[in-house]
Amino acid sequence: MIQIEQTTYTTQDDNTVIVLTPSGRLDITTAWQFRLKLQECISKLSRHVVVNLGQVNFIDSSGLTSLVAGMRDADKVKGSFRICNVHPEAKLVFEVTMMDTVFEIFETQEEALEGVPRSIAS
DSSP, rough: OOEEEEEEEEEESSSSHHHEEEEEETTTTTTHHHHHHHHHHHHHOOOOEEEEEHHHHHHHEHHHHHHHHHHHHHHTTEEEEEEOOOOHHHHHHHHHHHHHGGSEESSSSHHHTSSSSEEEHH
């Protein structure tokens, strides 16, 4: 079981952004739960999602796959999918797999929220 904190933010022009903050390990035993949570948020709550990985100290290929699937879901509905605050131990996995070039990754949650698409942030 993975703990996932969910917070809702509203941009200046009333767009909703969901911030998900999982904690622990994002691996083969927990990635499917996280994937379902992403699907639910994108399909029912908002097409704009920020994933704060500051509390995830381990991520494997299953965890990366769940993030890619979330990004694709957001793309399908012309939304945004951003990652922020990547834990130093997990950051290496993004770099080695070159997934750091695939995702929009921000240092802080504030930067990720400010980075919502230009049409929305203005």
